[in-house]
Amino acid sequence: MTHQEIDQLVKSWIVDSATRPANPRVQQIVLRLTSDLCKAIEDLDIQPNEFWKGLEYFSAAGAANELGLLAPGLGLERFLDIRADEADAKAGLEGGTPRTIEGPLYVAGAPVSQGFARLDDGTESDQAEVLFMQGTVYGDDGKAIPGAQVEVWHANLLGNYSHFDQTQSPFNLRRTIIADEQGRYQFRTIMPKGYGCPPDGTTQKLLDLLGRHGQRPAHIHFFISAAGYRKLTTQINIDGDEYLWDDFAFASREGLVPPLVRVEDPAAIAAKDLQKPFATIEFDFHLNAETAAAPATEVERTRATA
Template structure:
């Protein structure tokens, strides 16, 4: 891969949107500087063949305690750019297929309870509709994946995540579980419907978005890690297809194939979604990236 990859239409469009240049408002000078800065980082990533773990180790070093660095990185398009780079590297290596990867975001917490069967993710009272999700984890030939572990996490109806809730009202691991799947690779869970959210008001990310003339909203979504022996780990999430920000996510997490439409009936909604994994070509592909993550 050469630096010409940064000049492709997909990346140049991402840069225009991430910097706010394609928007009517914002500070023109800051938009231009932001675009040049992010494009320069993208070129460095390609030029030096920086991998995902090296990228996140650098972010962790630069973060130095800044609480919202994990929001700023996706907001300026860099986390999505890493997905585009990994997709392009897969294509160069002849690897294709499988559920699309997309951004992890900064709100995963290690150590969620491991459960089996029809799992209830929600521990706390939440006066909202119930979400039901079902599906199957398969391999590239459609075979059921045995021994899969499905990590699931999402916000509550106020858009807050447990362990990061500014109200302090949620119990540990509310709306967070790891589902241990059977030999058929099938999963099912229910929880209280998550809401989309905006970046914290007047925080660094919110201030940057306003100066760039951009909003800081995410659609309602559910995060997933999928891991299984012999298969590449998958980091992905679904955005609800009927959310007003479904295709205008400030963090660029929306991708084709990850926008299911909830079947809403009464006080519940059903989503059927299958995951397809790729086989691992090396033991390292069964590991998650070296990103710094929260501990309970």
């Protein structure tokens, strides 16, 4: 069949057969996706066995709750960010901290701290390197934003996230920090490790067939928000990681790899009430003012809650 014939056929299924009021947007999207899929079946000569194996794959991925992992692994979540960047540029927004993907592992309701928080529960202190991260949240006018909200979360030394990993304490390595009067935030935590897709999971199964690894560099996730400003979803990568620029989720971006400084000075160590060297990262966030000229940055999606 020609593409035009396919378009006409699918329209007869999706649109012309409707006998009750339809949601126009849903109808538009389903019509397009179904037409494109039928064209792919025709163009690639996809056989019934292949089609049904594909459906079985998506059923298994959904049952394993891995569709949120598959989306970044195929670049779809990065593509949404590319489109958002283009919309910002069209609206004249510039100078903000680069956005990057949220991923599937945020949990709402993390404990709130003022100005400073310790993220880790201490269970990995003997094996971990202590990390301090601090900075200021600025608006696009260059002024600090007092009371800005900094939500932060990251993986433990095994590359696992609390809540999804039941061996960790609730909200381990997760906090919400309210910036102080100078817009400053700071937290103490452990140096995170990168992680990989579950080796026997559905995402890694597809990546294997595509000849790709499923590894992420060590990173720290953030939501940054303040009244009157566009919410920022981003993450910083830990400099020097093996997968720094080879992230299976395509989330690594220039401007999100801050310098990592390791401190060995005894006086500085004592000032932090530590008995061993530590690492520190200084990183400022820059928010753009809210505007109706660009799409909203608050994404409605189902997220975990503790």
